Amino acid sequence: MAGIHYPLEGVAYCEPSVAQHYFQVGAWVDRTFGEALAATARRLPDKLALISDERSITFRELDEQSDRLAAALLKLGLEPGARAVFQMGTTVDTALALCACYKSGIVPVCALPQYREVEIGKLASLSLPQAYFVQADVGQFDQVGFAQKMCVEHPSFRHLVVARGDAPTGTHSMSALLESISLDEAQAVLNGVHIGSEDVLSFQLSGGTTGVPKIIPRFHAEYLAHAEAWARHVEAGEHATLIWSLPLLHNAAHLYALVPTISLGQTTVLMPKVDIVRMAELIQQHRVTHAVSIGPVAPQIMACAEVLDYDLSSLKLFFCLTRADSLEAFLGVPSSNLYGTTEGLLIGSGPAVKAFIRHQTHGRSGCEHDEIVLLNADNESPVAPGEIGELCFRGPSSLRGYYNAPEANATAFTSNGFFRTGDMMRAHVIDGVTYFSFEGRLRDNINRGGEKIGAEEVEAFLSRHPAVLDAKLVAMPDPFYGEKGCAFLILREGHAAPNIPQMIEFLSSQGLAKFKCPERIEIVDAFPVTRVGKVDKPAMRRIIAEAIEAETAAHASTSRTGG
Template sequence: MTNILSPIEGVSYPPPERATASIANGSWIASTVGNALRATAKRCADRPAFISDERTLSFRELDETTERFAAAMLNLGLVTGDRAIFQLGTNIETAIVLLACFKAGIVPVCSLPQHREVEIGQLARQSGARGYFVQADFNSFDLIGFAAGMVEKHATLKHLVVVRGAPAGAPSMEALIEGMPLAAARERLSHLPLGSEDVLSFQLSGGTTGVPKIIPRFHAEYLGHSAGWMRRYRITAESRVIWSLPLLHNAGQLYALIPTATFGVTTVLMPKVDIRRMLELIEQHRVTHALSIGPIAPQLLAYTEIARHDLSSLQLFATMSRSDNLEQHLGLPCSNLYGITEGLLLGSPADAPAFARHHTQGASGCPQDEIRLLVAESEAPSAPGEMGEMCFRGPSSLTGFFDNPEANAKAFTSDGFYRTGDMMTAHVVDGLTCYTFEGRLRDNINRGGEKIGCEEVEGFISQHPAVADAKLIAMPDPFFGEKACAYVVPRPGMVVPDVKALGAFLTGLGLAKYKCPERVEVVDSYPLTRVGKVDKPALKKLIADQLAAEAAGSTS
């Protein structure tokens, strides 16, 4: 018997036998996130839940505030099972809105404040979202006005709520909370049809086409997934984590939000990456664990004043790569990690062998995860020691993209292993199989943790009147890991726009700014493979060699 009380059409739910087995073996936790937070608040009411430079929120305050806001949203007209677009930064208010939605059974569509007409329009249409949360003070861009315009364009969007300040007449989170008594809120929420196997959130896949694919995550499996990560990194209720990247990301919720709500971990939140301030906060709040999904580690390596900070509380710093260099720089244990929103996390604890920590992305924290390396574009296993496509199946693995049978038909092997498109090699370290990331099979760019689908951006660039054809490729960058470089074939007699002009053109079409190319190279034609396809690896080597030559020239 399943515990799905508010089913959503278009969601591929894990089969009942998988749910039953996952609960029995402990890889899922038979609760909702809301009930888990209520239990945590009873255990450690006065302990800090979230800390920021603006304020500290105890578990009692977190529980009570989210109760009131959850009930207020239901009174506003949202109902359990509704979806809501999110354009919020990393702050305590975002944590409140997310956890209140989890309590009410309102499903966050985990978009970003940097998204614009293209992305938000696609997500509104695909998800059928009725709610919309925006942050008034995220940056100088008028998110409130933008959101109001999107509400006018998309008939499903009915309820716009402004967070962290709102103009007169606009519904605000603060006003909704203020108008909802706690006792009335608890009574309102006590009757909700919400089960442990209901949908928790709609996360987004970093695909290659730019059309966002929606990944449903579920209460019980997300709780278990986060618990597995905590076990892998030796996180306990006494630990303290620091987080400065988007809280809406899968990583932000699994690493920073759910451990706090469910297990009593204290999380220090930063609205943006600021290395000096991060180190000061680690020292001030005795942070035990820090993570870098994106540009943090390279900026740390460039920071020359490490010695002035007391990092003695820090037990582990986990990063996507270069952990050996980071460990030498910081003078404390560091390890590489890997995570994919479709449901696999790899990592190594501080006491793992140096080879596992520094030369692999580690192993899964869930014993029930099954991992295979397959020859690309096949179902044949790669030879021992050879690189293969990482494919996995387990308690938290994707069951199916939301309402997308075409994508689902291509995403899995015939026996249900999800194809990541990431190439790995396997290494047995002290009897444990760990995996080393070698590159991507699919055509996308990872700019500091934000995925850019090359095919999508190429289509937009090609709309420029001076462009005959465009190819987008990843170029190496010391801080972001990768940035986008556009190789453009011009139309005869026309001048290709520079980076600034092309960026203005693309954002004018509604594309998010972070997806715009940060270098433009004009060519007459592209290198081709033996079968006549554009040779993108050759373009990547070309720009990497060019950047290296430019760097050498600037230092000579």
């Protein structure tokens, strides 16, 4: 099945000779996602693949139901290679819809339910999707009505599929589609689809400084191999049970949760939202072995003593972005820092690795064929041993080019094909093995609980406010999310400063996703500048961090004195 059977214009594919090498050394697997699920379903038919409070599903059920939905999508007139925007939550229905697309060759554009006109509009214009999957019961927002509006504004959309709610006239109910075809008929339809292992599996999204969505193609052969290598690296696999409470459409969710479940027989417990006490209860109930915190989960755990009332002894490993030492001390279970980027690198440590490595570094790649270097930020020369440099990598799963983005691709790589992450790291050689620690970012973005916010994009929207003459957005520290956005504003003469609710209302009316809105505003007469006259954002970050630290200290002092 190796090969590209449904080539997509605008996708940068791997050079054939390099792809052949990856297959030969086992860095890629010559298998499609659908083949992997079918094989696991034959081997472990009655084992639970996915568990949730409302519904659980075995491997056989997931395989058969996704067959039926996949064939129903093809009978609508969708073809392999067609794109489908996804705005769905962390549910069994989302996993089922993704599996159906992966089997039929339809390429999910993995958006988020929080995206609004700006983000969906740019993604639709870039990827020209024909289908749109939405979940009707995500939060209080009318996701279905919003999707209908987007379908009118972007004529490439031909089919709107609604899960977990009523499907209005002119749309398709996902459950009705599944029920519209028998398993035998579905398998006959799918027998006519021959996907290659080098075909595109999904379109994942990268955060960036400009806010313009950059689409990252991921492929069957490399994605399956990447997830399987990671599972081996952290001692997961068939006998592991992982709990996942973050967006299921994320690249991270695929690599830690969905793909290892499909390809290796891991069981994954899904939580539609972060609920720390419920998470502890589920870990105890299902004897969870692996847990992941990207963003606010770990800090919330450490702020909730009630989780210690539950039996967490089944946990072999708890991952977090930072502060693994604090998490391990609190929970009493092995914890490890990790680092990942949708462009194709994932580093971390397994439970048997020394505590110093798990806590003071972010680990190493789970793929022995990844090449990692630290370069000077303004050229391609390596930094001296022990010095901080820009993390650059290439390997079996690394990006070879953003989809339909020649300008971005022109600056994203070194002259010899290493992807430049914009993240600063330090190398540590311990017992002859090189590990890496994250030391900060070179590029101008904010990481709010794992969601990347491009500062330039938000600044452009802030500057549209009638009271704002100029605006800058910087990261400020936050105990739960790691970072939040703080807007420094210069006001127009005679205008009053907007408060946070007013600014959020304004930005939302402009179509900006709410999670990108600033959560603090600082009014200034001028922005600090460097000696050469450039806006000094590091200075702004220091200013707001010192202000928050002083406020926290004052609050603590007042609490102690009973003021």
